[in-house]
Amino acid sequence: MKTAYVKVPFQFKFEDVPVPKCGSNEALIKVMACGVCGSDMNAARVEAQDWQSFGHEITGVVMETGENVSNVKVGDSVLVESGSYCGTCAQCRNGRPDLCASGTGLFQWKICGFSEYMTLDKQCLIPFDPEKIGYAQGTVIEPMGVALDLFYTTDIKFQDDVAVVGLGPIGLMALRLAKAAGARNVYGVVRNRKNTARIKLAKEFGATDIIYTDETPLEAYPFPAGGVDKIMVTAPPSVIASTFRAANLGAVIAYIGIDYGDRGTISFDANYFHYKKLQLRASYAVPALYFPRCMELIADGVIDVDKLVTSTFPLEDLEKAMCTLRDDKEKEIKMVMVRPELL
Known part of the structure; x- marks a missing residue:
C-alpha cells in the first residue's frame, strides 16, 4: 500500500509499505478520507525534523478485526478519534477522562491517515452512517x-x-x-x-x-x-x-x-x-472527545459541514494540496484527501 511522509521544510514522499497486521485489540481500516489540519501544516513547516507519517482527521471502512474487537465489525464505516482515554487510570476513574494521559491515539500511530490502510485500537473507532454524513464531511468531526x-x-x-x-x-x-x-x-x-x-x-x-x-x-x-x-x-x-x-x-x-x-x-x-x-x-482537546455530540450538531443542522469542505483530492496530490494551503488559500476552508471512488 502507499503511505505519505512529511519532512521540514515542506518535503513529501510516498512509500510502498506492507499493509499492517491488526493486533487482538485493533482493526484494519481502509482509509476513505483524511482532512488536512493546521497541525499537518506545522509538521511540514517546523515539526517534522525527520520523515514522519501524518494525517489524523480520518474516516474509513473496517476491513479486518482482532479477536477482542466487538464494538465494530467488518464492513462498518467508522470515524477515528485522534486520541482516546483509557478508562482505567486515576483521572478517568475520578471522572476526568479529559485529563487522561494513558490512552491510545495519534502519538502511538506508526502509520497515519494519509495512507491507503491503517490499524487502529478499537477504542478509537466510532461507527457512523456515510449516507447521513459523507466520508469527506465526516473528517470534520475531529476538528x-x-x-x-x-x-x-x-x-x-x-x-x-x-x-x-x-x-x-x-x-x-x-x-x-x-x-x-x-x-x-x-x-x-x-x-x-x-x-x-x-x-x-x-x-x-x-x-x-x-x-x-x-x-x-x-x-x-x-x-x-x-x-x-x-x-x-x-x-x-x-x-x-x-x-x-x-x-x-x-x-x-x-x-x-x-x-x-x-x-x-x-x-x-x-x-x-x-x-x-x-x-x-x-483548551487542548487530547483525548479527542465529543464525537457523538458533534454528530448530533451535524444532524440537527447546527453546523453545516458541506460548507466547510471546499476541496477534495486524491492521495497522490497531497503535496499540491498542502502547498495550496500554504501559498494560495484565498478560496479554501477545508481540504480533504479522499479515495478515488469518492472524487
Whole structure:
C-alpha cells in the first residue's frame, strides 16, 4: 500500500509499505478520507525534523478485526478519534477522562491517515452512517470536537458578546457554536481580507461583524459594550496578549493556537490583567472527545459541514494540496484527501 511522509521544510514522499497486521485489540481500516489540519501544516513547516507519517482527521471502512474487537465489525464505516482515554487510570476513574494521559491515539500511530490502510485500537473507532454524513464531511468531526472543547472551555453564556480570533475551520465552528448558544454579538477577527471564503462563511454562520486588524486594531473597534465578555483564540499565541485590551471586566480568554521557539512565549502587564479580573484558559482537546455530540450538531443542522469542505483530492496530490494551503488559500476552508471512488 502507499503511505505519505512529511519532512521540514515542506518535503513529501510516498512509500510502498506492507499493509499492517491488526493486533487482538485493533482493526484494519481502509482509509476513505483524511482532512488536512493546521497541525499537518506545522509538521511540514517546523515539526517534522525527520520523515514522519501524518494525517489524523480520518474516516474509513473496517476491513479486518482482532479477536477482542466487538464494538465494530467488518464492513462498518467508522470515524477515528485522534486520541482516546483509557478508562482505567486515576483521572478517568475520578471522572476526568479529559485529563487522561494513558490512552491510545495519534502519538502511538506508526502509520497515519494519509495512507491507503491503517490499524487502529478499537477504542478509537466510532461507527457512523456515510449516507447521513459523507466520508469527506465526516473528517470534520475531529476538528469540530476541538472547536467544541474550546467553546466549553470559554464557558459562553446567553447574551455574551464574543470575539473569535482566527477563522480557520476550528474558528469558524467555534463562532457558529457561540451564536447557536445564544451569544448576543459574535465577532470574527482576522488579519486582513484575503481569505474571502472563510470571511463569507463566518457571516453565514452568524458573525455580527468581521474585524480586520490590519485596518482596525482589536482594542480600537467600537464594541457596543466597550469590549467583549468572551474571547476564543484559534491563532498563534503571539496575539493572545493583544486581546486583553478588548476584554470587558471579568472576561474569559481561551485559546488553542500553538507556535514554536520565542513565538510560543507571550508577556503582558500582570497588573492590568489582575485589575480587570481576566481569566486565561488553555483548551487542548487530547483525548479527542465529543464525537457523538458533534454528530448530533451535524444532524440537527447546527453546523453545516458541506460548507466547510471546499476541496477534495486524491492521495497522490497531497503535496499540491498542502502547498495550496500554504501559498494560495484565498478560496479554501477545508481540504480533504479522499479515495478515488469518492472524487
